[in-house]
Amino acid sequence: EVPRYISSDKDRVRVVVRVRPMSEREYDESRKPQKVLHCVNENSIIFDGGQHSRRFTFDSVFNEASTQDEVFQYCGIKRLVDMAIEGYITTCFAYGQTGSGKTHTMIGAHGASIFRMDEQYRVEHLGIVPRSINYLFQRLRDKTLQSSSPYYIRVSYCEIYNEQIRDLIRPANPDTLQVRGSIEDGFYVENLYQTYIETIDELLTILEEGELNRAMASHKLNDTSSRSHALLSIQIEQDVQESDDPNEQMTRQGKLIFVDLAGSEKVKLSHSKGKQLVETNNINKSLLTLGNYSKLVLFFIHITYMDFLGTCISALSDPSKRSGHIPYRESKLTRLLAESLGGHGITLMIACISPSRLCENESMNTLRYANRAK
Ligand code: ADP
Ligand code: MG
Known part of the structure; x- marks a missing residue:
């Protein structure tokens, strides 16, 4: 089935940049x-x-003065929400070095604490995720009025740190959550807690508690938050009747995934110690399983997951490469995003950057990757 709205590659992958104030x-x-x-x-x-x-030219560029609402209105996320309701798999992710504004843009000013702020402040400073949730519920309310068939919303929230998946809704869930499935059938996290939710407040509570769980874990482990990816998955289901025959009822399933990626800064090999070294080793291990490329070259090019994800993204955005090998299998993150990044998935990348000279090199890297992803 060829998606209706998607007429070109440009419609499949959108890249916007947000520059935070100094x-x-x-x-x-x-x-x-x-x-x-x-x-x-x-x-x-x-x-x-x-x-x-x-x-550099992008689908949108938001400068230092952009408000949270402007970013939400014009980054293209509303289209992703609409398409997820129609059954597409859509993904919005924030990319950039630690401190560049990913969490600010996704969750809101001061991360999870935004939910505890007074109403006026909160409304102004909430990030894209809570705004999208609000928009989603609004759209579903409008649509439910027109159709007899209700929508169901199923949510999961997890974090990937050092190739381990942690459940952010049920943090006591065992640490050994595994990715199962295949490229053909889709990948999923086995035993990850999923819950049906009915109100916007339930969903916002999950978001808030998940963010707090993420922050707590990072505190215990001496700030690993910058090296973890957080994935919020919102699945939208509706029973649809294709004909008069009640036996021909099917369930339409769309998905909206938000990813707050690990900091894109390079982990310098020579400076890696302890935990960081374990991370680097894990990356190396996954790279060694790759067949088609020179392992040594890959090892030096893809020092971090982020570089690795960058490879996947640039492979996908190059039509000549898309039919060929895309190295999904190599990390949990890329496996879980395989459905979204490949096939008919729709992706919005929000590259976050600081304008400061102090961040010059990382900002240039971010712009290069963002540019390649288009
Ligand atoms: P990251 O998640 O990429 O590590 P944060 O979102 O935590 O970065 O942002 C780092 C700091 O910069 C935070 O104090 C945040 O409030 C601030 N900040 C980020 N983006 C903006 C922005 N657009 N406007 C004002 N402050 C911002
Ligand atoms: Mg962050």
């Missing part, structure tokens, strides 16, 4: 020419690193 620390520590990024208009951004300058 922090006080960045103002203090960077002397003289502080900013290396300049948003020219709503589609382009100039990286000016002194020696060289380069212009």
Whole structure:
């Protein structure tokens, strides 16, 4: 079945960039020419690193002054919600170095604490995920009025850290959650808690508690949050009648996945110690199982998961490569996102960056990856 709305690759993968304001620390520590990024208009951004300058074009560029509501209205997420209701698998993920504004953009200002703020502040500073949930419920209410068949919403929330999956709704769930399935049938996390929810508040509570569980775990493990990926999956189901024959009823299942990715900064091999070394080793182990490429080359190119995900994304956005081998199997994250990134999935990437000269190298990397993903 060929999806109706999707006429081109451009419609399948959208890439937007959000530049956060400079922090006080960045103002203090960077002397003289502080900013290396300049948003020219709503589609382009100039990286000016002194020696060289380069212009990038994206589906949208949000500058330092953009509000949470503007990002929500114009990044393209509403289309993803609409398509998920219609049965598509859609994914919105935030990419960028630690501190670049991923959680701010996805969840809201101050992460999970946003849910505890007073109403006026909260309404203004909530991120894309709670705004999308709000929009989803609004759309389902409108649609339910027109159709006799109700919608069901099933939610799961997990975190991948160092190739281990943790349940963020039921944190006591065993640490050894495994990914099962295949590219053909789809991958899933075995025994991951899933719950049907009926109200927006139930869903927001899950989001809030999940964020708190994530923060708590990262505190215990000495801040691993920057190295973990959080996946919130919202499955939307509706029984649909294709004909008058009641036996021909089927369930339409769409999915909306939000991913707050691990920081994209490189883990420097020479500086890896302890836990970080374990991470690096795990990455290496998964790379060694790859057949088609020179292992050594891969090892040096893909030092982190993020680089690795970057490979998958650039392989997907290159039509000549899409029919060929895409290295999904190599990490839990890419396996779980295989459905979304390949086939008929629709993806929105939000690249988050700091304009400060202090972040120059990572910002350039982020823009390059974002550019390649288009
Ligand atoms: P990340 O999740 O990418 O590590 P955060 O979302 O935690 O980064 O952001 C780091 C800091 O910058 C936080 O204090 C956050 O509130 C602030 N920040 C990020 N983006 C913005 C923005 N667009 N406007 C104001 N503050 C922001
Ligand atoms: Mg974060």
